[in-house]
Amino acid sequence: MIKVEHLSKHFGKIKAVDGISFDVNEHENLVLLGTSGSGKTTTLKMLNRLIEPTQGKIFINNKNILEQQPEILRRGIGYVLQNNGLFPHYTVGENIAIVPQLLKWDKKQIEHRVSELLEKLHLSKNYLNVYPNELSGGEQQRVGLARALAADPPVLLMDEPFGALDNITKAKIRAEFKALDELKKKTIIMVTHDVQEAFELGDRICLMDAGKIVQQGTPSDLLFKPKNKFVEDFLKEQRLQLEFKAVKPPLPPEGGTFVLHGSVLPADMSLWWMIEQLKFTKAESITILDHQYKKVGQLTFEDLMSAFYQYKQKQAHE
Template sequence: MISLEGVSKSYGSKKAVDAVSLQANHKEILVLLGISGCGKTTTLKMINRLIEADTGTILIDGKNIKDQKPEHLRQSIGFVMQHSGLFPHYTVEQNIAITPNLLKWEKKKITDRTHELLEKLHLPESILKQYPNELSGGQQQRVGIARALIADTPVLLMDEPFGALDTITKQAIHNEFKNLDELKNKTTILVTHDVIEAFELGQRICLMDNGKIIQIGSPTEILYNPENEFVKDFFATNRLMLEHKIVSLKAIESFLKSPISAGAQQLVNKKSNVWEALQTLSIQNKYAEDYDVILHAFNHYRKLQAV
């Protein structure tokens, strides 16, 4: 759906992005991950021409973005930025309606779609007449997502969308974001420096450093088959938690020393990852034995994957 071929961007003598080539597949979430200054945000902004590439080609659905006017291109791409990027002098309702108004939607269509998104993002209708500075950080970010989703574009770009939120709020929005129906029909590229966020939201991860791509792969591939020591070291601090999050109960099923109880099976399913299962079972003491069985199986599994 999105293809970058040999794309570069320099500022003076410094190459912010150095001959980057990547593909974001149809209806997938691709995460650009790396520390500040690695080139991930510059790469993202070149896709909607907020920054113009010096060299290389960027295609969206097979069409060169240079063949379109930037304003027309951006109307076909949802964009969410850090700190929500809401216009402070517009109400929530006006912020959400910006793109539909540019596309000359009928007022009823805008209203209906706005209310639909408010419900999906767990926002009360009472905020529509409020201004961004009257909202909490979590509400502002949800409104920013609603604004990006309202036109139902095939492409969604997200630049550190949850970076300014506290951990609890961020986790709640992650869960809501992952369950949005709209995402199933979009190709999404998300920029973050947060390793946990990348593994929770990304179907594939593109790790960048010094303007170059170091490795692209699924969370499992990038963790268990690192391209080099840089990749291995990058995830070392969070490795155990990341493994808990990428390994499903189904993956460790053959390592269970005994079946988990019927009660535990009702609380978790094979599609759950080990992290979710252990979190759920830890709440109730009566499942302590099931907790230990799952943990033992996971430890056995991960030893075989160790690099």
């Protein structure tokens, strides 16, 4: 869906981005991870031409974006900012409706889409005529996400989307983010300096430093097959928790599911997420169902821990 080839951005003698290349598959979430100054936000802004590259090529859906008008390009890309970027003198409804109005959608179609997104993002319809400064930080971030999704763009760019939130609100919105069906249909590139966030939300991670990609791969690749000492040191302090987030639980039978308190659990969850669910719900086990929804087993905390250590041993021998 997205292909970046030998992309660079120089500000005078400073190489903010230095000849990087990567691909993003359709419906994949790629995280650009790194410290401040690593070039990740500059890279993101080149993807919708808020910053023009010094050299290199960018293709979205096989089209060279440098051959398109920037304003037309941006209408097909959702963009979420750290501080939500909402227009303060527009109501919530007006903020969400901006891109559909630019695309000249029918008024009833816009109203339906705005209402649909408010519901999906757990925002009351009473907020339609409220202004951003009347909302909490978490609510503002939800509105910013709704605005980015309003015209149903195939690509979503997110620049530190949860960075301005407190830890409790951040954890709640991350969980909503993972569960939101709208996002499962998008190709997403997310920028963050938060290692836990990258491992929780990313299908793949590009770890950047000084304008270059040091290593790209799955969270497991970075943890268990680090390319060099920089990668090892970058993840060292939070390694154990990251390992739990990188490891997936044993798969249910083909066509089967995991169920907790009557609710089907997401297919892409991590061991960490499953353990958290057991802890918060105070349940003793997660039920395993086959394709006919018959109980075929259960997973206890001890089973999950056993799966984790089996995975670690397997990695050690590869």
